[in-house]
Amino acid sequence: MGTFTDISAPILAGVAGYVHVGMDREIITAQLRTAILTQIYIVSLIFLASIAVAYLLVNKMSQQLTQLSNYAKQVSSGDLTPQVEIPANNEDEIGDLLASIGTMTQNLSSLIGKVQQSGIQMTASTTQIAAAGQQLEATITKQVVSTNQVVATTQQIAATSSELVRTMKEVASVSEQTAVAADNSQAKIRRMETTMGSLTEATVAITTKLGVIHHKAETINSVVSTITKVADQTNLLSLNAAIEAEKAGEYGAGFGVVAREIRRLADQTAVATLEIETMVKEMQSAVATGVMAMDKFNQQVSTSVDDVGKISDQIAQVILQVKTITPRFDLVSQRMEEQAESAQEIRVAIEHLSESSQHTSDSLRDTNSALERLDDAAQGLKSEISVFKVYQ
Helix, strand or coil: CCCEEEEEEEECCCCCEEEEEEEEHHHHHHHHHHHHHHHHHHHHHHHHHHHHHHHHHHHHHHHHHHHHHHHHHHHHCCECCCCCCCCCCCCCHHHHHHHHHHHHHHHHHHHHHHHHHHHHHHHHHHHHHHHHHHHHHHHHHHHHHHHHHHHHHHHHHHHHHHHHHHHHHHHHHHHHHHHHHHHHHHHHHHHHHHHHHHHHHHHHHHHHHHHHHHHHHHHHHHHHHHHHHHHHHHHHHHHHHHHHHHHHHHHHHHHHHHHHHHHHHHHHHHHHHHHHHHHHHHHHHHHHHHHHHHHHHHHHHHHHHHHHHHHHHHHHHHHHHHHHHHHHHHHHHHHHHHHHHHHHHHHHHHHHHHHHHHHHHHHHHHHHHHHHHHHHHHHHHHHHHCCCECCC
């Protein structure tokens, strides 16, 4: 008989007793050996399978890590063009990391591409803005010069307007004085016209009186002619008396003396009448000359009166025009004052504009400096990101 092994175990935790079994040890040993060998075989297979799986996993991880390392080196060198190849059904952490890095690289490539494009556009824009700013600065500078010239011109205009206002006031004052003087002159001319009318009447009266004198002189001349005739007859009678006295001899001596005396008186009368006639003729000539002169003077006075009347009418028209113009001068003076004030306001506004233009020019100069710095920064950024290769 072989060797047995007793195996006992309580039934129902010792309530119902014990079970006692006896088994052959060889059988048990054989069974254990078989079981152990089977377990060893299985464990060996599992170990080998684990080693194979681990090898495969390590190889796969090594390939992925190598790919990740190469990809990281390319990215670190600035080359963002390679794409990450992720095998299908790869859901491990390294695959997720590769996918995340690929997505990040694509996003970074897109971002850098946009930054490069933006840098190019910003460089072009800053160049254009700088050029426009320089042109605008030059324009503003010219505008400042122009506004300064306009300020000087407006100052001259304001000064001229002020001077013109004073001149217009003086002209208005002179116009008023001229109107007053014209009124006084018109009154004086009217008095002169009245005086010349009286003078005309006086010359007419003098002419009439000279006519009367001329008529009287003609009457005197007629009387003188009569006296001359009487003197001639008296002289003839004295001659006859002298002849008769000589005939009478000594009886006619006294009569002869009387005859000689009568003849002497007749001669004196003839001489006197001749002188009177000469004087009367001279007086008539003088009176005729005076009448002609008075007629001529009267005509001149009448012409002067007419001229004075015309001048008076013209002065009246001038006075009317001056009185009409005087309010216009006042209105023009008022408008000139308003223009002077407007010119002053324009000058102040243009001075403010000049100051604003100067400030704008300074701001543009600062802006141009900032744009130059921005362009330098853009050029630097462009140079920095030019090392990256991105998807086109």
